[in-house]
Structure formats: structure tokens, C-alpha cells
Amino acid sequence: MKKILGNKNTRTNLVTYLVVIAAFVLVKACNSLDMLNSSQKGYLVPICVYISLAVSLNLLVGVCGELSLGHAGFMGIGAFAGVVIAAVLKDAVASDTVRLLLAMITGGLIAGVMGFLIGIPVLRLRGDYLAIVTLAFGEIMKNIIGNTYVGMDEEGFHMAISTSKMKLGEGGKYIISGPLGATGVEKLATFTMGFVLVMFTLFVVLNLINSKEGRAIKAVRDNRIAAESVGINVTAFRMKAFVVSAFLAGMAGALFGLNYSSMTASKFNFNTSINILVFVVLGGMGNILGSVISATVLYVLPEAMRSLEDFRMILYAVVLILVMLFTWSPKFKEAVGAASEKITGLFKKKKEVVGNE
Amino acid sequence: MQILQYLINGISIGAVYAIIALGYTMVYGIAKMLNFAHGDVIMVGAYISFCVTNYLGLPSIVSVIAAVAVCTLLGIVIEGLAYKPLRGTSSLAVLITAIGVSYFLQNAAQLIWSSSPKNFTSIVTMEPISLMGGQLVITGEVLVTVAVSIAVMVGLTLFTGKTRTGKAMRAVSEDRDAAQLMGINVNQTISTTFAIGSALAAVAGVLLCSTVPTLMPTTGSMPGIRAFTAAVFGGIGSIPGAMLGGILLGIIETLSKAYLSTQFSDAIVFSVLIIILLVKPAGLLGRQVQEKV
Numbered sequence: 001m002k003k004i005l006g007n008k009n010t011r012t013n014l015v016t017y018l019v020v021i022a023a024f025v026l027v028k029a030c031n032s033l034d035m036l037n038s039s040q041k042g043y044l045v046p047i048c049v050y051i052s053l054a055v056s057l058n059l060l061v062g063v064c065g066e067l068s069l070g071h072a073g074f075m076g077i078g079a080f081a082g083v084v085i086a087a088v089l090k091d092a093v094a095s096d097t098v099r100l101l102l103a104m105i106t107g108g109l110i111a112g113v114m115g116f117l118i119g120i121p122v123l124r125l126r127g128d129y130l131a132i133v134t135l136a137f138g139e140i141m142k143n144i145i146g147n148t149y150v151g152m153d154e155e156g157f158h159m160a161i162s163t164s165k166m167k168l169g170e171g172g173k174y175i176i177s178g179p180l181g182a183t184g185v186e187k188l189a190t191f192t193m194g195f196v197l198v199m200f201t202l203f204v205v206l207n208l209i210n211s212k213e214g215r216a217i218k219a220v221r222d223n224r225i226a227a228e229s230v231g232i233n234v235t236a237f238r239m240k241a242f243v244v245s246a247f248l249a250g251m252a253g254a255l256f257g258l259n260y261s262s263m264t265a266s267k268f269n270f271n272t273s274i275n276i277l278v279f280v281v282l283g284g285m286g287n288i289l290g291s292v293i294s295a296t297v298l299y300v301l302p303e304a305m306r307s308l309e310d311f312r313m314i315l316y317a318v319v320l321i322l323v324m325l326f327t328w329s330p331k332f333k334e335a336v337g338a339a340s341e342k343i344t345g346l347f348k349k350k351k352e353v354v355g356n357e
Numbered sequence: 358m359q360i361l362q363y364l365i366n367g368i369s370i371g372a373v374y375a376i377i378a379l380g381y382t383m384v385y386g387i388a389k390m391l392n393f394a395h396g397d398v399i400m401v402g403a404y405i406s407f408c409v410t411n412y413l414g415l416p417s418i419v420s421v422i423a424a425v426a427v428c429t430l431l432g433i434v435i436e437g438l439a440y441k442p443l444r445g446t447s448s449l450a451v452l453i454t455a456i457g458v459s460y461f462l463q464n465a466a467q468l469i470w471s472s473s474p475k476n477f478t479s480i481v482t483m484e485p486i487s488l489m490g491g492q493l494v495i496t497g498e499v500l501v502t503v504a505v506s507i508a509v510m511v512g513l514t515l516f517t518g519k520t521r522t523g524k525a526m527r528a529v530s531e532d533r534d535a536a537q538l539m540g541i542n543v544n545q546t547i548s549t550t551f552a553i554g555s556a557l558a559a560v561a562g563v564l565l566c567s568t569v570p571t572l573m574p575t576t577g578s579m580p581g582i583r584a585f586t587a588a589v590f591g592g593i594g595s596i597p598g599a600m601l602g603g604i605l606l607g608i609i610e611t612l613s614k615a616y617l618s619t620q621f622s623d624a625i626v627f628s629v630l631i632i633i634l635l636v637k638p639a640g641l642l643g644r645q646v647q648e649k650v
Contacts, residue, residue: 281453
């Protein structure tokens, strides 16, 4: 036992799991004591979704070192696939929980397959070019989802890219109707499932990071050429990280899609991808617990500031810029260092204060 | 005849993309950062021009000058406050800050000018030229936009090729540390680049809204992303590349809307970008930099 806890990685991972579990228990307790109002309850599932998205993107950006600007695209695929599966299985599967699980798994799988297909061309590129191609793919996916019609009638399942091509029989109904998106979605998502999703994401990502694969991926990030020269198959490992990340984003998307009664593809645009990236960067690259915390705080922050109305997003922007400046600017770090040296200098009487240049 | 008309429309919107892309490419080439706030500077430029003509009643040429002046200043201020302190740190940190600036500009604009769309009156008063018995119509906006974009491209090429500041920019873009050792003031050079990029954004904003007359706080973001794609398309960092990329993107967009599919035009444009990048990873006119081991 001591030996296991002695490992630094295991300890950090344990802390991450414990924080999430503690938060879940706390929220559940508050909920059972009726301490949450309805709008606060409404945040719970999206928070879980964004935590999963941030953690899965962190695998790509922080651990793998690939800047992806199209994460919302995978989320969107997962969301719409999940909505369709949940609607199709409505009569076949009685239990809502099972149906939700199936929807999430299918959403994840389809997103994962898309991730693989996209990964083949995308992973040939590096750096900013990779970022742009992921951006492009995100927009393409949004565009395609936003113009797809999916419906169901007695004969089964129909899919087309325009209303005129949809030959729905009588009694058939649309599940996704193009630009109008999915309407009349059953809200299957629950906070408990959100918690399960977060735990699953953490389990997959943390185990991947601390495995042989994870070390190889980090080696590729730190020095691609050196990694290649010791026999690491760079493309294969980048692909693994890419597919896993897409799979998790798809699952989170399915949960997100089943949390609202209607949803349009424009929800999964460039801005959403960027928001998830902001969570990752502010939480710390490669720091999983950081992603969990920053996704929660940054999701709640604009919601909590709703009373400020128009000033809310401006304040959010200012906070974002200031946090970036304070955490990254070398000058600011120097100033903090000098100040703390001065303060400690006050207590060390005889030694000379050398902090300022 | 129809296809010629589409081509002309494509070139017109493409020329606007080209001007925005030129600003992007300058900033990326020299400061090595993706300035996501560029699209929003475009929007600010358009609003300034709108206010000067509609509220102050001044002639349109004054409004363009005012827009350029305000945006140049804005560019320098943004660079000094938000980007300069992060120079030399992670490029992702700067990217996120740029996103913060973009949010800030959009929401500030919403606060000042409200989110309801304004109807921008074109600054071009020239009569449209109709050729071949009215089958082909070339509006004044098209001529002005294309002329301005060519002038800007030639101007920038000469500027970076011949002047002292321009040469300093190229040196900074090539190797920042070596340039500093040679006595080039890197910070000042980057500030100048931002000033030029933002001035171009103002011009692009006015021309964009003259072509597509709806003005909203989010007007700049989609053309910004498109122009950025255009810059990459042509080879980011290359001035003729940005011009070529912009025009081609405009043409592809218009033609795919006309002949293939209206709804899927976004998907088509971005697919073309991906294919080009796979065949030529550095863009059409970009230089392939060999990695040293």
C-alpha cells in the first residue's frame, strides 16, 4: 500500500479522483437538502460534459502537444448520433439509463471513427497547420450536421440532405431536421450519468498518460525527432491520442445532446471549440485536475454573472486576458518574485535585500 | 455569361478576403502568432466608418481615414497591453489572450452599438458598368475592392522589400534573436506590424461592409476565419500568397454556391483547403522550411 501511494503519479491521480468524487457527493447532498435552485441544477450536466471535453482535449493539446481547434465538431457528431440512437431505440429499450448509455457509447464510437478518418490526413501536418485543418474539419462537420435530415417511420430509418429527398411514410417523424436541428428530444441526461462520464474520462485519460503509450506520446511531444530515432512510431501514437480524444468528446456530446429538448448544429461551432481550449490552457497544459477545475469555474463564472447582463461577457474577456497575463508574463513573475523577496527580506534583518535591479 | 458574372462576384469577395489575409499574414509572419482578434478589428473599423458618415455626416473618404486611424491605434494598444507582455512565452498563451481580446471587442461593440444589425451604406458612389447588353454587371464596389487589394499587395511587397522598417520586419520574421543581435528593435518592429495589419483591417472592414451591407458585432468573425484560411491556403507569411489565397477562396466559394450546393459551400471551401494543405503542406506559395536536427 505504501509503495503504491509512494508513486507521485498515483498520488496525483488519486487526488484527482477524490476531488471529483467529493464534489459529486457534496452536490448530491446539497441537492437532496434542496439547496440548489432550478437554474443551478441546470448547470450540473453541462459542467460534467465540459469537464470531459476539457480533459479529452487536454490529452491532445497538453499531453500530445497538438493544437486542435475542432473539438466541438466531435462533440456535435456525438450529440446528434446520441439523439438519433436514443430516439430509434425508444421502443426497443425500456430502461432510460440503458438507452442513455447506449446513446453515449454510439456517439463516442461514431466520433471515434470520424476521428480516425480525419486523423489520417490531419496527422500528416504539424503545428499551426494542424490547428487550421482541425478548425476546417470542425466547420465541415458543423456544416454537414446542420444540413442533414434524419427521420423514422414504420419502414425504418431515413437519412437525406434535403427535405425533398426524405420519403417519410405516414406517421413518420423527423429526428433531425436540417438547419432546425434536433427537436423534441427526450431529456435523458442525468447528473449521475454525467459523473460516471467524468470518472470514465478521467480513468481512460489518466491511465493512458501513465502507460507505455502515454510516455511515448509525451516523448513525441517533447522531441519528435528524438522519439522517432529511438523507434517510436510517431504517427501511430498521435493517432491513438486523437481517436481516444474524439471518442471521449463524442460521448460527452451525446450526453450534452440528450440534456436539452432541442439542439442545432450551430451550437458546435468554432467558438465552442475555442471555449474548451480556454479551459485546457487556463487549467494548465497536461494538468488533468487543472482542466477539471477550470472547466467548472469557467462554465459557472459567466452563468453566475448573469445579473450583470451586458457587462458579463466583457468582464469574462477581461478576466481571461488578465489571468493569461498574470500566469504567463515573465515580467509579472519577476515582479512577484521581487516582491516576495522584499517581504522575506524584512524578516532577515542583517542580510542585504538584492531583489530589485 | 453566367459563369463570368459569378467569377466577378467571387473576385470581389475574394479581394476583401485578400486584404484581411494580408493583415493576417503580416502579423503571423513577423510575430508568429495567430491573431484571432483580427476579424474583430475589421468590425470596429466598419463601425467607425459607419458612425462618421451617419452620425457626423462627413464624406465617406473622411470616414475611411478615421477608421484607419482608430484601428491603427487600437492595434498598437492591443499589442502593447495584451500581447507584448507575453512575448517569448508559449504561443498558446498568446493565442488564448487573442481570443480574450476578440471576446472583449465583440462585447464592447455590442455594448456601444447594440447587437441589432446596422445597414451600412456603401462608400463607393460609382455607377455600375454593364457590359454585353446588361448581361454582365460590374459594380463600383468590385472595381474599388480589387484595385485597393492590388494596391495594398504591391505596396506591402515594396514596403517589406525596400524600406528599412520593412527589411527589419523580414529579419525579425526570419530569426528574431539574430535580428535583435544585429541591433533591430524587435518590439518596435512587431508593434509597427500590428499597426499596419490593423490599418489594413480597417480598410477591409469598410470594403467588406460596402459589399455585404449588414453590420453587426459579429460581422468580422466569419470573414476573419475565412481570410485566415485564405492566408494559410496561399502560404502563410507570403504576401502574394495571401492575395492569391483570398481571391481563390472567394471564387471557390461563389462558384460552389452557384453550381454545387448553397448549404454545403462552407464544407466545400474547407475541404479544398484541406486537400491543398495535404498536397502542399506549406500552402500554395509558402516556403517549405526544412527542419534541422
